[in-house]
Amino acid sequence: MARKIGSRYTAHQILGRGSAGTVWLGEGPEGPVAIKLLREDLASDQELVGRFVQERTALLGLDHPHVVSVRDLVVDGNDLALVMDLVRGTDLRTRLDRERRLSPEAAVAIVADIADGLAAAHSAGVVHRDVKPENILLDMQGPLGPGSSHPALLTDFGVAKLIDTPRRTRATKIIGTPDYLAPEIIEGLPPRASVDIYAxxxxxxxxxxxxxxxxxxxxxxxxxxxxxxxxxxxxxIPDELWQLLVQCLAKAPASRLRASELGDRLREQLPHLAGIPPLDVDEPDDETSEDEPYEEDPHPTAATSATPRRGAVPLVPGSSPDSNRDTHTSMRVPAPDELAGGPRGTARAPRTAAERRPGSARHKSTTEAVRRRRLKLGAAAIVLAAAVGVGGWLATSSGDDGSAPQDTKQSSQP
Incomplete structure (x- = not known):
């Protein structure tokens, strides 16, 4: 059923849903458009509406071949909407779901496109804050590039910033998708351009x-x-490409490349990647670590039995992933002790099957740490046993000469 969006646009058909709103196929004065209609509770928030209008100039000014352009922002009664270019294609998540992984050449070509789009946005002072496969569109009508990849465009600029108002997300909350969040966001620092590079x-x-x-x-x-x-x-993969990945996944924001540098460096790698097939790497499975045995849910449900796909982390323990591919997620910022692994004796949720990666560096480091800990405990046990033996010998000797075992009495005092 068609509905009017403002005075210039008509929404005809729902293309998708997310946590922030619904995307419609629409029609405007200049032809077909995509209309992102934000939720009614967002539209009724006057503070957010004011922020929405303030961002208008920056969002409308983003014009780049690898950015889905925002044509208009509509504020009309209960309607709050972004009118965007319509991209004839699919999102990168859909392709990943179908193919599981891409050839290095195709993957690098797609990411280089997005890096170029981010470079333009960052030059305009706009940080995306939610870069992920769901927000990367593949233009199926565009020319094929390296690795038979379609042109890639980044969408949903500005939505994270609009939703992230002090009223909605206090200092104890963060906005984003867990798998793609930069460490500085998790630690409560303000988002800069480097968070997009990490994502x-x-x-x-x-x-x-x-x-x-x-x-x-x-x-x-x-x-x-x-x-x-x-x-x-x-x-x-070539060592040069791996070093690029490591640099852009650095914990320190200043160590990461800028978007323009990343795009250029990735394109330099393309000639060396031609013909390399998709990687054959270990997948996460049901294996658990030695020190953290899996605890089965005594009351399994359909939701807890389902194994979430990588990149769709359920926010509530035991719940199933959101099939609507939420764009934004509000989460509590972990305390420092939680980030460090939690205080001793703190109960920990059972590790799910998706967390284990046989053969991974994390699994090896965990096993090594367990081995070292056991060695330390063994050494401590030997020392303790020796101390007990010596103490027993002293007590016996004291008893032989009729003196009281003073140390034993003192150790029993409160």
Whole structure:
């Protein structure tokens, strides 16, 4: 059923839904458009509406071949909408779901396109803040590029910033999708252009490997890994490309490349990637670590039985992933002790199957840490046993000469 959006646009058909609103196929004075209609509760928030209008100039000014242009912003009664170019194609998540992983040449070509789009946005002072496969569109009507890749365009600029108002997200909240969040966002720092580079490098890793470098399991575990763990190496790609990935996934924002540099460096790699097939790497499976046995849910449900796909982390333990591919997620910022692994004795949620990666660097480091800990405990036990033996010998000797075992009495005092 058609509906009017403002005085200039008509929405005809729903193309998709997300946490921020619904995307419609629409018609405007200049032809077909995509209309992102934000939720009614967002439209009724006067503070957000004011922020929406303030962002108008910046969003309308973004004009780049690899950015889905915003043509208009509509504020009309209960309607708050972004009118965008209509891209005839699909999103990158859909392609990943179908192919699992891409050839290095196709993956790098797509990410280089998005890096170019981000460079234009960052030059205009706009940070995307939610770069992920769901927000990357593939133009099926465009010319094929390296690796038979279609031109890639980044969409949903400005939506994260619009929703991230002080009224809606206090200092204890963060906005974003867990798998792609830069460490500085998790630690409560303001988002800069470098957060987009980190997220885009995460997307590249996912295109190559079939899973994100720090994803899997409860969102709290995902956030902690971003801050504390190093990225697992990927075999089978040129060392220069791997070094680019590592640099852009650096924990320190200043260590990452700028978007323009990343785009240029990626295109330099394309001639060396021609003909390389998709990587054959370990997939996450049901294996658990030695020190964290899997605890089966005593009351399994359909939701808990379903294994979430990589990149779609459920926000509530036991829930199923959002089939609507939410664009934005509000999460509590973990405390420092939680990021460090939590205080001793703190209960921890059972690790899900998706968290284990046999053969990964994290699994090896965990096993090594367990081995070292056991060695330390063994050594401590030997020392303790020796101390007990010596203490027993002293007590016996004291008893032989009729003196009281003073140390034993003192140790029993409160």
């Amino acid at each position: 885009l490098a995460t997307v590249l890793y996912e295109l190559l490997a079939g899973f994100t470098p720090f994803g899997g399991g409860h969102p709290g575990a995902v956030l902690r890994r971003h801050v504390t763990e190093t990225v697992v190496p990927l075999p089978g």
